[in-house]
């Protein structure tokens with residue numbers, strides 16, 4: 001088995017007296033997809049932000065096996081090291097594409113910008129790379145100079161994915177990537193995501209309240225309630241034979257709908 005790409009130990013985030021997430025530990029290997037599910041307020045987003053260096057936890061550690069320096073504690077890195085990580089080896093797909101795109105620059109520039117941020121200066125290469133990535137996310141080349149605001153919600157989300165994946169990250173954080181889209185658009189996006197995750201061997205941590213999304217994308221599932229992980233296992237096992245009463249309730253409420 002390969003070494004873990006990410007290791008989270010006893011991660012706890014308190015907001016004053018209120019628990020955001022508590023004592024979360026797990027490992028993630030290259031190419032592995034971990035789904036985090038739970039009702040609203042269970043701590044999914046807090047956990048995702050704390051792992052992805054967006055919000056320093058109250059307690060616990062996040063270690064990442066970097067390409068250059070090997071295993072590093074994400075919160076002990078220099079600011080420059082962390083910024084580089086977030087621009088290259090990590091990616092973050094937000095629920096709302098507006099949070100992950102620059103709406104006032106063209107689609108091509110949205111993709112090219114991530115390449116320029118890591119030192120690519122050759123305009124021709126950047127543009128052809130951006131063009132290739134538009135193709136991979138099923139956006140026509142002729143839209144390369146258009147602003148994202150002229151795109152549909154589904155297209156914007158696909159552009160956000162292209163912008164994120166152009167630097168060949170190894171770990172992608174996704175926060176409800178299909179939320180807020182029509183059901184048919186969701187299905188197409190999920191299909192695309194599943195293909196990309198598989199072809200690029202991406203490790204993914206995906207937060208979703210949609211068990212169907214979790215089942216389709218993730219190998220393992222973590223169920224959260226009141227900030228704690230109450231069940232963690234292979235996705236099919238957790239969904240087909242849930243052990244915790246709360247997971248049983250979650251699964252049965254979906255089946256009844």
Ligand SMILES: Nc1ncnc2c1ncn2[C@@H]1O[C@H](COP(=O)(O)OP(=O)(O)OP(=O)(O)O)[C@@H](O)[C@H]1O
Nearest residue numbers: 015018019020038039040041042043044045046047
């Ligand atoms: N910035 C904050 N300040 C204070 N409390 C917060 C903050 N962010 C989250 N919380 C609290 O932490 C707990 C977990 O919230 P969190 O948003 O992580 O849950 P969630 O599972 O992602 O919910 P949702 O699915 O609605 O986004 C909740 O009790 C919430 O009120």
